[in-house]
Amino acid sequence: GESVGLHLPTLSVQEGDNSIINCAYSNSASDYFIWYKQESGKGPQFIIDIRSNMDKRQGQRVTVLLNKTVKHLSLQIAATQPGDSAVYFCAENLDYKLSFGAGTTVTVRA
Amino acid sequence: DAGVTQSPTHLIKTRGQQVTLRCSPISGHKSVSWYQQVLGQGPQFIFQYYEKEERGRGNFPDRFSARQFPNYSSELNVNALLLGDSALYLCASSWTGKNTEAFFGQGTRLTVV
Numbered sequence: 748g749e750s751v752g753l754h755l756p757t758l759s760v761q762e763g764d765n766s767i768i769n770c771a772y773s774n775s776a777s778d779y780f781i782w783y784k785q786e787s788g789k790g791p792q793f794i795i796d797i798r799s800n801m802d803k804r805q806g807q808r809v810t811v812l813l814n815k816t817v818k819h820l821s822l823q824i825a826a827t828q829p830g831d832s833a834v835y836f837c838a839e840n841l842d843y844k845l846s847f848g849a850g851t852t853v854t855v856r857a
Numbered sequence: 858d859a860g861v862t863q864s865p866t867h868l869i870k871t872r873g874q875q876v877t878l879r880c881s882p883i884s885g886h887k888s889v890s891w892y893q894q895v896l897g898q899g900p901q902f903i904f905q906y907y908e909k910e911e912r913g914r915g916n917f918p919d920r921f922s923a924r925q926f927p928n929y930s931s932e933l934n935v936n937a938l939l940l941g942d943s944a945l946y947l948c949a950s951s952w953t954g955k956n957t958e959a960f961f962g963q964g965t966r967l968t969v970v
Contacts, residue, residue, distance in 0.1 A: 781959065790861075790947050790961040791900065836899050840956045843913035844890070845949070847899030 757852045760831075766824040768851050770837035775818060779840035782811060782822045784833045785850070791836060794822070829855050859884070861950050861962035869968045870938050878933045878965045882950030888912075889931040890959070891923055892947040900947055906931055907954035938969045 760766045772780070778799040783791035795806045797813050797820075804811050810823040820837050832855045838845040862881045870876050882889050888907040892900035902915040906925035920936045929950075935942055945966050951959040 779955065779957070781956070783961070790863075790945075790963045793958065793960050796958060838899075843905045843907070843954055843956070844902040844915065845892075845900075845956050845959060846902070849897075849899050 755851055756849065757854070759854045759856060760827045761856050762827060762829060764827055766822075766827045766831070766853060768822045768824075768835050768837075768853065770820040770822075770848060772818050772820060772837075772839045774839065774841060775815070777839045777841060780811070780813065780820055781838045781840070781845065782809075782820075783836045783838060783847075784831075785836065786833045794835075824853075827853075827855050829857065831855055861948055861960055863946075863948050863962035863965050865965060866963065867966045867968075869970060872938055872940060872969055874938050875934065875936045876938060876967060878935075878946050878948075878967070880931045880933070880948030880950075880962060882929050882931070882948075883960060886950035886952045886960075887929055888951040888954050888956070888959075889925055889929065890949045890951070890956070891931070891933045892949065892961075893917070894945040894947055894964070895943075903933070905954070912954055935967075940969050943967060943969045 781796045782794040785791045797804045797811045808825045812821045834850040836850045890905040891903040894900040904923045905913045909925045923933045925931045945964040947964045948962045949959045
């Protein structure tokens with residue numbers, strides 16, 4: 748079965764607000780995590796990654812937080828824009844393969 | 858720089874036929890992985906090749922096979938197609954065998970009728 752799961756299948760956000768997407772993982776040996784954004788009909792787009800020896804990593808408008816104690820990962824998107832509407836996946840690296848959850852669909856309201 | 862490129866983008870096949878999907882990784886990347894994504898789900902791992910060697914295989918039948926060429930491009934072959942093989946097939950490339958900064962192509966949409 749899948750070792751990575753997202754807490755909520757859908758998230759509706761007002762434009763300009765911050766979004767938080769959560770993810771739980773089950774393998775404490777996982778050492779690397781990636782967040783992807785997937786728009787309809789396209790392949791997953793790399794957003795940001797984090798290694799297990801880090802707690803936080805920031806990119807452009809995005810921040811990933813890693814809590815190894817409770818095996819939880821989150822993606823924060825600042826000032827959410829209409830173009831952020833998509834399905835978001837967290838992926839856990841297990842040796843040679845990425846394991847994905849089912850994804851969270853983010854809808855941005857104007 | 859070109860990203861990961863896959864061909865064809867769309868394909869329609871009949872049950873029982875065979876299909877070959879192609880992937881060119883980002884220049885400098887030596888690892889290529891294949892994933893299957895059915896509608897409404899996350900991608901499922903099929904194969905990883907690194908430095909032309911198979912490093913791992915997911916829970917897929919022997920009808921699925923792959924290879925990596927000296928230029929690091931890759932092919933995924935599926936024999937005896939079933940209706941359930943209809944999916945988006947994704948290729949990801951990385952410069953390491955541990956999926957460091959793994960980037961995906963746009964995928965090949967396979968429909969089996």
